[in-house]
Amino acid sequence: MTESREHFALDWIKREIDETLKAARQALEAYAESDRDETKMRACLTYLHQVHGTLLMLELTGVTVLTDEMEQLAQALLAGSISNVDDAQQLLMQGILQLPAFLEEIQKGFPDSRRAVVPLANELRGARGVERFPDPGASSGVVLHGTTSNETLKRFEQIDGIEKARRIRAAYQQVLLAVLKGEDSKKALATLSKVAVGLERICERTPYTSLWRAFSAFVSALSDSGAALTGDVVRLLRRVDAEIKGLAQHGAEALTRPLSLELVKQLVDAAREHGNDSPDIKQLGDAIEQEPPEERLAISKREAIHTAAAALREELAGVKDALDLFVRGDSRSTESLLQLAAPLKQIGSTLSILGFESSRAVIADQVEAIHLSLPYDKRP
16 A cells, blocks of 8 residues: 555656756766866755655655665765766766666556665665675575466556567567677676566566576676676577567466476576575575475476477467468369378377377377378378
């Protein structure tokens, strides 16, 4: 109930906040252009203080972490205690420009998440030379499987989660292409870090949060270690792309499917191999180890069946299309009909492996019907 009141109040005051941030941006630009006139930075600090105070009154404790760091960095610039002023100005400008987007997401249904703003807040702290905040995910629980509530699925629809997932995947694929071409890995990893945060936010309150936490830790490990983005790293990035694709194509339905424990484990193991031993990694690793062996097996089997079912649907669609062309065509050669038998046999074999003998028998009957329709001398 409190959250709804906060969001309602934000709707009323958002325009005023945007105008104040615009004034702060203009003051910061004037400061940079006027050979660091203190009066300009004092004006910027005043505007940031107003925004910070407003958000405090709204009890938006997540985003106020960011505004507090923005205000403190402006104060340090005014006091002349910053060693790299140019970088500090750029980071402060980044905070001013990104804050409206965080507020818009809160309006749309995203939680007022400290975790979402801490990466940027830590960069602001770094400019002042103070210790970084610990990862806020380290104190949260790890959920590897469970039922996604209707309320969570409704929230995903309300925030247009499927469209956000599509945009995230487009950015991810551009990064993947850049990696394959051997382009700037530092820039690629910076984008992947943002992708991880974005995916975790749209999958809030679902088991998939654990997957994106593991992915974030993996990306962080690659960035810190300076590892080459080749071989096993690329293969793991492709596995992650398949998960993002499922979310972008199926939306809320994808969140109801079992989480791939195997992929989470691979990401955790890979992060450890590259030197990440953070509390997040320890929590995720412990949670996986605590899974009963029979539960792991059951989930792995469901994942295998789900993957196989998707492939079978595509193969059956291909057979159906070919059969439609055969039936509607003027020339119905026996060779065209016989070509359908091979993919049907393959489908039957897959069904048999999965234990669906009755379905396999139906496919076998169709293969036999194809053979019987051929002239005697053409039958295999």
